Amino acid sequence: MLLRRFVLAAVAFGLSALPALAQSNDPSFNLVNRSGQTIMEAYASPSSDSNWGVDRLGRDVIPNGRSYALRLPPGECVYDIRVVYQDRRSEERRNVNTCQLTDVVFGQQTGGGQPGGGQPGGGQPGSGPAAQSPQGNPSFNLVNNTGRTIRELYASLSTDSNWGDDRLGQDMVATGRTYPVRLPQGDCIYDVRVVFDNNQAQERRRLNLCEVTNLTFP
Template sequence: MPLAMLRRGVLATSLLLAGIAPSMAQNSDPSFNVVNRSGTTIQELYVSSAEVNTWGEDLLGRNVLSNGRSFPVRLPSGQCVNDLRVVYEGGRAEERRAVDTCPLNEVVFGNQQGGATAGGKRGPTTSGRTGNPSFNLVNRTGKTIQVLRASPTSDGSWGEDRLGNDVVPPGGTFAIRLPAGECTYDIRVEYEDRAAEERRGVDLCSVANVTFP
């Protein structure tokens, strides 16, 4: 009788794990679609783990990604935090650093008009995409984030510190609530040692988390 009970317990455990496994796999799937809404052709696409220092091969190969089209990026399970780089027709490049792609279906490139200036915002731009840009700020650095500024890319200033009196310690997460409307934002964090880091042209309506570094 004890042996029979043991066998039934093993069978029940196996069935339970079979039901859980697909959910776990889904949560750790970093694959996504790159969507081109830039108004020009993307000629090169690179995606690599944020933990490595090289971009690797051009995923488009001999192909290009025309405006309005999407391209599937398939990554190994669990490789959630990735760096992305695209090179547009004419040679201009754009990068997204430390993007948590596991909760995403797509990463959008587009509405990146105007040039960036050192220490400040780029000039006004126009974005037709709207939605809910609220996100979670995730601090995976070894330093405390003391200031977070997030403003629409079409805005000419960084605006207020959205952390207020709060800080985000290493390993911490902080929910940033933004008004519904424009999706494309520029983000700037300032650390306890006065160092700063910026992300430009992030489509916040397509991401749940923005991770530094």
């Protein structure tokens, strides 16, 4: 009788542990919209990645009060998530361990987030030069309506003295396509430069990217 109880207890423990093991490396989650407006775009990329990747909604949208199952490949668990609302305002969650979550809810943040993905507490009044510079989320979508392929993209703070690295890396942006450009939270004022496949270039200077969702060339 004692042996039978031990066996049953072991089986019960094993069965109860299986779901946790099965979900331990699955970063998929339900994106829940409680923002009061429709979510038009959603991006989810491992926090170790340098860009947002493709819009995971495709042709779908998420009306207020609805949820959408985002299927992500097993493996990495720590993701950055970005949504774009129908008024073109964006909102982000950073370093989220989605393997430990079922739902990720947008629209329930406190702390007075600002339109354009502003980060609460980005600066204190009267704290010097930083208080005079807009703070928030400068990430944007590069839209190529030029008729030529964009081969290189540079985006640097207007206070910097050089352009820095090509933010496309190995990618290119064909005419008529859109490319999400991921920039760190903080200062908003950027200079942007694109180089086309014929080596011609165009620039935009002193842009407040925190107020821009789609940056279109030309």
